[in-house]
Amino acid sequence: MYGILDGFLQGTALLTAAGVDAAAFTPVASGGLATVASWLPGYARQIDEGAYAAADSTMDTHLAAIDHLVHESESLGVSTEFPRFVKALADRAIADGHGGNGYPALIEQFRKPAGDRP
Template sequence: MHTGTPVAVLGLGLMGSALAGAFLRAGHQTTVWNRTTTKADDLVARGATLAESPAAAIAAAPLVVVCVSDYDAVTAILDGALDGRVVVNLTSGTPSRARALAEEVVRRGGSYLDGGVMAVPEAIGTADAVLAYSGPRPLYDAHESTLRGLGTGLHLGDDPGLAATHEMATLVLMWGMLDGFLNGAAIVGTAGVSATAYLSIARRAIDTVAGWLPDYARQADNGSYPADDGTIDTHLAAMAHVVEESESLGVNTELPRLVKALAERAANAGHGGSGYVALMEQFRKP
């Protein structure tokens, strides 16, 4: 029984297959397409319809979700008329490409929402999956109930590049945390401590830093950097200790040296007595 808006999903990698599966579970008539057709076998067995071409899939549904390798692949797939179709592009890319694609979709008679998936495929279809969208708010509102089948939706603004901008910023944040954890695990590993044993302290540290973020965000927005929890000069002394100890242990020093170099630039710019958020001025520079 199909009770929702018909949808088409183009691209059946791990994420695309998860998206199509979530639409099926939510009761939507789901048409799928993938260059390698065998990737659709499981979805077809569960009730999806396999289209012979991207154009056939697009013709089958008013809402078209695209999740492929890059924007070049998206452009190649959306190579025909899009009269009346709403394209929701969940392919990773840059904000400038998202804006250009939005203009192209509109030129071909369609409407466009860009999006970023902040979840692993296994979480798609649950409230734990967060999907960020950008593009015209009325367009998002019109299809929010359908998109809700994929997870928790966040509309970031009318600019179609905003979802990609947030994705870039979030990836930098994630990589910073992951690299920091792995670097820390390498340090404790020299003392015979496993990464698993280090995990309990690492989690507490991450939770502590997360608690600082609301105040740090206000400081970053206001351009005011009070040294409420220590100055950059104080941090620099600790950073030097990490570099020195890493050298003595034979552990890679590139990450702590980079962190120290950024703090040194802030201090040289007159922020040695400021709080840590003064490094924001370094990240804003080319």
């Protein structure tokens, strides 16, 4: 729940800094949530099987999009803490050999205790 809410708040902060009202962003965010929710059964299957096929795009591609989010946040003076956290997870996943895998490969980073991270 907090990841979803924090993602919405980060997106809202970014867009309001660019002059877009939160109310105008809400229907777009709601539609995005519905789309992402439709991916969950496939992600769950991949996690249960331990195989993270790049059905939509690779972690390398996702990292490029996350980098863009960090840079846009910086350029608009919005906090980069949340997107940098996501970027750190993606960076570690790629360093662990998951660059060609799909986004569900991040589960491996969430499974590691904080003390086991570089």
